Amino acid sequence: MSQTAIRARNTAADPLPAASAVEVKGLALTYGQNAILRQIDLALPPGHIQALLGPSGCGKTTLLRIVAGLLEPTQGTVRIQGAVVADAATGLFVPPERRGLGMVFQDYALWPHLTIGGNVAFPLEMRGIPAHERRARVAKALALVGLAGFEARSPASLSGGQQQRVAIARAIVAEPQLVLFDEPLSNLDKELRDQLSMELAALVRDLGLTALYVTHDQGEAFAMADSVAIMRGGRIVQNAAPEDLVAAPADAGVAEFLNLGPVFKAVRREGRWRLADADLALDPPSADIAGEEAGVLLARRALALAAPGAGVCEGRVVQAVFRGDHYLVTVQLAPPPQADAPAPVELAIVSEQRVRAGERVGVNILPERLRWFAGAAVPH
């Protein structure tokens, strides 16, 4: 087929970037007067693992449920594999069972009266797959999640982690292109969660699935996802690879939510930027910032301890906590001479060397790792 013919066909049917496995555009949801989601745009290329991360109530689950077809948007469209499955303007709405996706929920949602085999086979039955093929595919899906031979067991006889593996097998057994995960590991203890999140990421990648993964656990999102959308108040405030979020958080709120370090108020005095509440001049931001006040993130990755007198500023160790392979050292900086009674500025610094509370230390700052935010409205 010629390029012109392909273009003509796409335009006539539904102008869609063929590259997206799922695409959400201009999505909004309101309950009465309450805006739960506002202007959400998101496009996932095939094979992409996208996490939705944010505090409780920010709208993660609501967004996932709209993609799943469990909720209808008030505004905007959802496309899966190029086909429109929800469009608020026309009222078009494709029910969940016809969206060709798998889902894994926090509470496993296994049917207690069915065996493990019966649970995993259910999506295949819904699709009218014959019994002998169902058996083979169920066996394969169970083997993929490490539960080969569990067909005849009942859900009640399995541990929480095993039950969630069954739910994962059920979500992938019909080989959907898109799998939606809603906090799938949050009922499990930390050790199991860490292990299963790695296994899950490997499984999703090996099968070439596209995944949308809701979590409020930053470690889980960073370990699993190609990109992480940080949500706040019904919006996506930043969507980027984990490394990019850490290196360049979009605003002070993202920096604080990701626990990268404190954002302090900086003021421009006599042409130099200084911390407002400490005796510390900073190298200027690479791009000039308008105004006389700004926020500056002093992330742990931008700071290093130095010998007294050898750093760009001096401080006193408040505490040093051993974290297994490093110390996390809290250093209180000296206040600026002209301040009345400022809140002391405390920095968290990673150190390989042991230091003791009360010790005087120097602090070095890597200027290229400082992150500046324009405007005076900063949390500190």
Ligand SMILES: Nc1ncnc2c1ncn2[C@@H]1O[C@H](COP(=O)(O)OP(=O)(O)OP(=O)(O)O)[C@@H](O)[C@H]1O
């Ligand atoms: N049926 C409903 N009617 C009114 N408000 C609702 C309804 N369902 C959810 N909400 C509100 O929508 C907001 C977003 O809820 P949602 O469950 O999407 O958040 P979340 O980010 O997934 O939070 P959590 O991590 O706690 O599950 C919340 O403030 C919630 O109270």
